Amino acid sequence: MTYMPEFSIPDTEGYYQGFGGMYLPDELKNVMREIADAYEKIKDTPEFQNELNYYFKNYVGRETPLYFAERLTKELGGAKIYLKREDLCHTGAHKLNNVMGQILLARYMGKKRIIAETGAGQHGVATATGAALFGMKCRIYMGEEDTKRQELNVFRMKMLGAEVVAVKKGQRTLTDAVDAALEDIVQNYKDTFYLVGSAVGPHPYPMIVHDFQSVIGKEARRQILEQEHRLPDYAIACVGGGSNAIGLFSGFLNDKDVRLIGVEAAGKGLDTPEHCATMTKGKPGVLHGARTYLLQDENGNPSLTHSISAGLDYPGVGAEHSMLKDTGRAIYETATDQETVDACLKLCRVEGIIPALESSHALAYAMKFAPTLDKDKVIIVNLSGRGDKDVHIIQQYVSL
Numbered sequence: 001m002t003y004m005p006e007f008s009i010p011d012t013e014g015y016y017q018g019f020g021g022m023y024l025p026d027e028l029k030n031v032m033r034e035i036a037d038a039y040e041k042i043k044d045t046p047e048f049q050n051e052l053n054y055y056f057k058n059y060v061g062r063e064t065p066l067y068f069a070e071r072l073t074k075e076l077g078g079a080k081i082y083l084k085r086e087d088l089c090h091t092g093a094h095k096l097n098n099v100m101g102q103i104l105l106a107r108y109m110g111k112k113r114i115i116a117e118t119g120a121g122q123h124g125v126a127t128a129t130g131a132a133l134f135g136m137k138c139r140i141y142m143g144e145e146d147t148k149r150q151e152l153n154v155f156r157m158k159m160l161g162a163e164v165v166a167v168k169k170g171q172r173t174l175t176d177a178v179d180a181a182l183e184d185i186v187q188n189y190k191d192t193f194y195l196v197g198s199a200v201g202p203h204p205y206p207m208i209v210h211d212f213q214s215v216i217g218k219e220a221r222r223q224i225l226e227q228e229h230r231l232p233d234y235a236i237a238c239v240g241g242g243s244n245a246i247g248l249f250s251g252f253l254n255d256k257d258v259r260l261i262g263v264e265a266a267g268k269g270l271d272t273p274e275h276c277a278t279m280t281k282g283k284p285g286v287l288h289g290a291r292t293y294l295l296q297d298e299n300g301n302p303s304l305t306h307s308i309s310a311g312l313d314y315p316g317v318g319a320e321h322s323m324l325k326d327t328g329r330a331i332y333e334t335a336t337d338q339e340t341v342d343a344c345l346k347l348c349r350v351e352g353i354i355p356a357l358e359s360s361h362a363l364a365y366a367m368k369f370a371p372t373l374d375k376d377k378v379i380i381v382n383l384s385g386r387g388d389k390d391v392h393i394i395q396q397y398v399s400l
């Protein structure tokens, strides 16, 4: 294992061993530096930590349980499976952990307006939620195609008081929404904060998202020590941009006997173009201000991707994950759409929990893996979100 703990803190330019950085024009670099400086100043103060913990507890609903999936374990006949129940967070996923942290940071910086971009709409809903809570103006950029595919989430954001802007450039999807958000922040950085939804993008976002999601791993580590009196053998999480995975992994990065496994979407299969297995099939390149693994065509343009779960449908991945892959500290596996739906239904039937399709990728891999392990092994799977939002997609996939 070549990993050393200090590697998970980027250098002052935001590099994790060559990944990350700030590939941006100077005016945007200045915006990022202002955020990085403000964050450095407040992050370890008791005021900020107490405020964040207050909202984690009383608004998000933390801590979330670490639940022993006893029936699932018995049925699979191998390692013990524990589920970290991020699906029980307010708004139904881990995303609000990060939103709370960044909104408090924005308030500290004196910003009055929040912008974000969203593909599937889940981050838009979480951001609109946080903005409503603190009475801040909120604008969400979304590709026009995505606003059509995710009508209900658009309406949710509007119910929460956000303005939703349908971006009519390019492919009219997430990448174009990111460009629109960057244009906005260049114009309006004086009173506006750009709230990024995953552990991606330029420095300092991968670092601050890691920190705000690390509550998942901290809790899980304490909870497994309470319940099993030992650390897990494996920690498994799905990887889109990588925020729920880095949140869980961060609790165990220094425990070198805990193996970390990220699970990406193999979509319709790794030998088809319709997947988003960035680490498995991608190469390093620059996307949205950072150097990371990236699915790209021959000309270096980001590939069109596919996954049954909109939340994993992104051609890039966070800088820290890219580093964890290259150092061998984490490994990255995949699950197909079909395996994911099967895993989702199995958890419904055996445990009475409807998991998000994103999280079902991690479950699918765990369900394949657990039976190959001895009964004294322990696996923690991050159940990043609940599946109510996905019922209509599953309905198209299976008839019951």
Ligand SMILES: *Cc1c(COP(=O)(O)O)cnc(C)c1O
Binding pocket: 093, 094, 095, 122, 123, 197, 198, 199, 238, 239, 240, 241, 242, 243, 244, 245, 311, 312, 356, 358, 359, 384, 385, 386
């Ligand atoms: C958005 C989302 C993801 C993917 O994002 P990460 O940053 O990779 O965690 C995973 N699970 C759920 C439930 C989501 O909503």
